[in-house]
Amino acid sequence: MNAESIQSDLSNAGLVLLFAPVQGDLHALDRLLAELGLEIVICSSPQQFYDRIGEDVLLAVVTEQALVSCRAEELENVLRSQPQWSDMPLLALVDSEGGRVDSGRFDRLASIGNFMLLETPTSRQVLLMSVRAAIRARRLQYAVRDHWHELESHAGRLEAAVQERTLELEHEVQERSRIQAELDEARRLESLGRLTGGVAHDFNNLLQVITGGETLIRLLQGGRLAPQMERALDSIRRAADHGASLTQRLLAYARRQPLSAVTLDLSSHLAATADLLLRTLECRIDFQLRLPPDLWAVDADPAQLDAAILNIVGNACDAMPEGGTLTMAAHNVNLPAPELPEARQLKGDYVCLMMSDSGEGMSEQVADHAFEPFFTTKSAGRGTGLGLSQVYGFAIQSGGLAFIRREAIGTTIGLLLPRSAAVVAVAPAPVVPSxxxxxxxxxxxxxxxxxxxxxxxxxxxxxxxxxxxxxxxxxxxxxxxxxxxxxxxxxxxxxxxxxxxxxxxxxxxxxxxxxxxxxxxxxxxxxxxxxxxxxxxxxxxxxxxxxxxxxxxxxxxx
Missing domain, CATH: 3.40.50.2300 (Response regulator)
Structure with a gap:
């Protein structure tokens, strides 16, 4: 094999370290390696040799005199500090007759490094073939290194993908849990609605018999009632009216009450309601109304809307026994909207009516049950627990939503009502027979x-x-x-x-x-x-x- 063929095979091979303290050996080896087109780095001391050993070195060629000058512990530390894929070849040229390096020392070196021994004198061809074999082995190490890095890169990308997918799955699990919780809550409220609706239906029939009987007695007596009977019938009527009010609230929660929905100019209606509230609220309550000039019209039953507002106002006043601020505000919104996470299931144009108080607020447990019928935190005789259930039922039956927000100070109750596609019109008053x-x-x-x-x-x-x-x-x-x-x-x-x-x-x-x-x-x-x-x-x-x-x-x- 000639030098030209070896040189072409070793083109772009990389660095070769040469450590030969004897000048004659140094010049001879330098010329030989230079003929192969290799880039040679000559080391003049053990420390320079240690410092230069690295990943970019294909091969180190050292003479016996160089090995004698190196301390075995220091050389061992340098070679053991190589990366896991690296085992740099060291070609050691030793004098077969000198015997200055004992076999035990070479055995130790062989255990810590990739040493190859060539006894000198040797032929030029044997030396060239040894250099070539060592460089080929080093190139295989480079291939392993590149493959190692590629695997690490793939592993990193895979780990990132797994982490990303894990986060997605965690988000999906949380979202499913949230949806399931909302579904369970909706089913629970629907079951309560069916129960309360059924009770209210039977109760309404009983009330109808009572009110009809009371009216029939008055008609049959022709207005000739003794004072004692008059008082008794009046008590019956008041009790029946109170019972009718309770059943209407139950049916509103159950969404089984017919609504007289009309296209409502909400801005004018709320302004009129605010005037009424200002005349009736105690002076300790500071009432504020905030309406935009372009508030949309909605499809809603005006009477049930007023009842819902009054129920909310009643709860707010009870939460502010020492006085406070009650704010009624409304704005247009296209759902879903980030500022209304409670309405993520609704889509389209809605008007959001929000009533906020600066009262005692609600605990999380109270807020979770506040829309349920007969749930109340008031003392016995002070409330029926049907106020907010009417609000909830009215909003749902109107195609909207009711929600509660626990604020840092006080509570906000929101009503979402669908925007009306019709134009507000003033209907003529019908002719009603006497x-x-x-x-x-x-x-x-x-x-x-x-x-x-x-x-x-x-x-x-x-x-x-x-x-x-x-x-x-x-x-x-x-x-x-x-x-x-x-x-x-x-x-x-x-x-x-x-x-x-x-x-x-x-x-x-x-x-x-x-x-x-x-x-x-x-x-x-x-x-x-x-x-x-x-x-x-x-x-x-x-x-x-x-x-x-x-x-x-x-x-x-x-």
Missing amino acids: ASAGLEDIRMLCVEDDPAVASTTGELLRSLGASVVVADSADAAMKLDLSQFDVVLSDVMMPGSMDGIEFTRWLSEFHPSLPVVLCSGYMLDPHRLQSLKAEFVRKPYRIADLIASIGRAVAFSP
Whole structure:
């Protein structure tokens, strides 16, 4: 093998350390290595030799005299400090006749480094082949190094990807836990709503019998009541009115109460409500109203909105027994919005009404249960626990949301109501027949499944001059000759093949000229009323409201 072929094989090989204290050896080895195109670094002392050993060195060529000048412990420390992939070759040229380096010393060196011994004198070709073999071995180490670094890079990227995915999974788990908690809370509140709605339905029927009986007694007595009976009937009416108020709050929470939603100019409505509050709030309460000039109109029931506001105001005043500040503010918002994390499930345009007080505030436990019916922190006799439940039910049934924020000072209760797509219009006042006109000569069909309600209502209507036929279901009513009636008064929730709403639709198809008045205090789906051409009166109803509804139905029938 000639020097040219070896040189081409070792092109761009790297550095070679040469440590030969004897000048003759140094010059001979320098010329030989230079012929191979290698970059040579000549070391003149052991310390310089130690300092120059590094990753960029392909090979170290040392003579026996150089090894003698090196301390074995220092050389061992340098060689052991190499990276894990590195085992730099050392080609040691020793005199086969000198014997200055004992075999034990070489055995120790071999245990700590990649030593190769060549006895001198040796042929030029053997020396060149040894250099080449050592450099090839070093290049393999470089390949291992590069692969090692590549694996470390891959491992780093993999670890970063795993960490990133772990964070994503943690976020997903937290998000799922949050959604599950919200779902569980919604189901719990829905279950409470069904329970309270069912109780309120039966309670409304009892109240209807009570109020109807009280009114019937007054009619039958013709105004000739003894003072003791007058006081008793007044007490019955007050108790029935209070019971009706409680059932309306229960039904509002259960979202089973029909709402009379209209396109409401919220800015004007809130300003009018604020005027009322300013006249009624105690002077110890500083009331503030903050409304933007471009507040959107909303779809809402004005009466239920007022009730919700008054319930919130009542709670706020109770939380500020020594006085404080009550702020009512509203603004437009497009959901979802970062400033309203409570409404992350809503999308679209809403108006956010927020009422904040500077009172005692709520604990986390109280806030978690504040919207539940009958939950109260007030002492016995000071509250029913139905105020905030009405707020919650009204907001949800209106297509919005109610939420509570625990502030650093006080509490904020928020209402989100959907923006109305319609234009606010002032409707003309309808012509309402007088309640004193009675129901003389009107032929009525009363469809009611509760026997007590049917009996009381029938007697009450007859006392007002109407002719009444009672049917206990829509199925029974459909078997009658309906042409003999002027108006139908029907309950909504009834057993049989159809309820009151389905019965009304059947009448509009087969008896379109027969007017209908629906009455109920509880409905599974109040929105079903919106498409009906029928009057509606809420149980328990007063006789004046019933007469007015019947009069409108008869007056405006085809």
